[in-house]
Amino acid sequence: MNYRSRNVKKSWVRVVPLFLLFSISAIGAVTLGDILSFELLSSKRELLLNYRDAHYIATVFFYMTLYTGIVAFSLPGATVATLTGGFLFGIFPGVLLSVSAATMGATFIFLAARWGFGDRLAMKMDAAGGKVKAIKTGIDENQWSMLFLVRLVPLVPFFVANLVPALVNVKLWRYVISTFLGIIPGGLVYTSVGAGLGEVFAQGKTPNLRVIFEPQILLPILGLCGLAALPMLIKAIRGGEAL
Known part of the structure; x- marks a missing residue:
């Protein structure tokens, strides 16, 4: 086997984790659909609570494993899973469990992308000039601010926020x-909603998932976004003064 063939084979091996990730995500989106739904949670709530009371540690393990898998493969049901954490475990440790599991799942995506083509793409961006180089430099100079912003802003798709950092x-x-740290605010909101699901289900209602866009919730999150963006703003002002 010559050198070129070995490189091609190695490239295919590196892409395998990403291929599996996208394949399982696509299959899950088609086959799972709305399986993880409020209706399912409502109908199985007594069974879940009884199992939690009898096997608390096992319930924690299964919950975190399921949540990690949902995030890692971008499967439908992440919001319901977060609410379930609050329903089963309360605001605390529910928020800690869901945030930890989401972080592990996101890290899986990050590592798969980095292993697949992140390093090579980053090197190409470093070697590039013009606007590509300027964008890469901007991200490098403001990584903490950018990373927190994409987590805090509710409109940024979670999968995009997981994938892009690996590529830069x-x-x-x-x-x-x-x-x-960045997903704690949103996780806390939905976990607190989940903690009150028992009463919601008893009244035959559906939880309000748009609560995160209500002023008393959204404004503090936007305030955190402002704090995250502040270093970039200060740097831009100083740069302007220097000019």
């Missing part, structure tokens, strides 16, 4: 820390 050579430890 963000360090793993920085990615993990910013992911864990």
